[in-house]
Amino acid sequence: MSRWTEIGDRVFVRRYAFFDQNIGAVLGPGAVMVIDTRSTHVQAREILDDLRELTADPVTVAVDTHGHFDHAWGNHVFRPAPIWGHARCVTFMERTAEVRRERIAREEPELAADLPEVVIDPPDRVFDETGNPEVGGRRVELKFLGRGHTDHDIVVRVPDANVLFAGDLLENGSVPFFGDGYPLDWPETALRVAELSTGVVVPGHGDHAGAAFADEQAGSLLRLAELARRVHRGEMTVDDAVAATPFPAYPAEDVRRPILRALEQLRGELD
Numbered sequence: 598m599s600r601w602t603e604i605g606d607r608v609f610v611r612r613y614a615f616f617d618q619n620i621g622a623v624l625g626p627g628a629v630m631v632i633d634t635r636s637t638h639v640q641a642r643e644i645l646d647d648l649r650e651l652t653a654d655p656v657t658v659a660v661d662t663h664g665h666f667d668h669a670w671g672n673h674v675f676r677p678a679p680i681w682g683h684a685r686c687v688t689f690m691e692r693t694a695e696v697r698r699e700r701i702a703r704e705e706p707e708l709a710a711d712l713p714e715v716v717i718d719p720p721d722r723v724f725d726e727t728g729n730p731e732v733g734g735r736r737v738e739l740k741f742l743g744r745g746h747t748d749h750d751i752v753v754r755v756p757d758a759n760v761l762f763a764g765d766l767l768e769n770g771s772v773p774f775f776g777d778g779y780p781l782d783w784p785e786t787a788l789r790v791a792e793l794s795t796g797v798v799v800p801g802h803g804d805h806a807g808a809a810f811a812d813e814q815a816g817s818l819l820r821l822a823e824l825a826r827r828v829h830r831g832e833m834t835v836d837d838a839v840a841a842t843p844f845p846a847y848p849a850e851d852v853r854r855p856i857l858r859a860l861e862q863l864r865g866e867l868d
């Protein structure tokens with residue numbers, strides 16, 4: 598059974614079994630911030646119910662770390678609260694949501710019945726570099742650190758608790774998802790995440806951790822980009838690169854698609 602874990606003063610994370618996902622909650626005087634909203638209105642209402650274990654205060658602000666369905670399709674349940682996100686999160690959701698609704702229903706049968714009812718409701722408080730929402734006067738920093746898992750991932754820093762929510766720029770428990778990613782930009786972005794990870798760092802999925810995890814993941818992302826560059830230069834085959842996986846804790850095959858995605862970026866096919 599999942600439960601809230603306090604990882605800093607009035608900063609909580611809850612692991613949901615679906616996608617082994619982390620949802621954050623920051624409490625302020627009379628106010629609550631939710632970090633990521635899960636996949637559907639049904640899942641989002643579960644967050645609201647679970648928050649009652651922590652406080653009777655209303656959710657006054659929500660943040661989308663990025664526009665993937667499992668992070669942002671529960672948004673509508675939290676209205677009228679403002680929802681913060683990167684400006685490109687809005688365009689990403691507008692561009693991809695309707696195309697993906699059907700595909701996700703096929704791929705995730707447990708969501709299929711609810712997906713037709715999901716109201717796609719992108720962030721309305723947007724920024725390009727930095728956002729400064731408040732939770733009842735408590736300051737939270739939002740930062741865009743560069744392209745990585747998508748072109749619009751942001752991190753959420755709670756300075757007075759030294760906690761960093763990294764969204765899917767970091768993933769614990771599997772190879773990160775590269776389907777919308779920018780594999781050549783991601784290592785540098787992850788290094789910036791690591792620099793900000795001076796306390797507890799919460800990846801989008803899997804166990805929360807500390808600075809060493811962020812450093813290690815940045816290193817793996819860098820090695821993946823280097824392997825792809827060597828394939829691109831004809832110095833090794835894709836199979837060789839897969840066999841040399843920079844994520845040795847997981848099956849080597851799991852890096853094949855990420856390497857192919859990096860090759861697409863090297864060939865200039867991503868933008």
Ligand SMILES: [Zn+2]
Nearest residue numbers: 663665746765
């Ligand atoms: Zn994602």
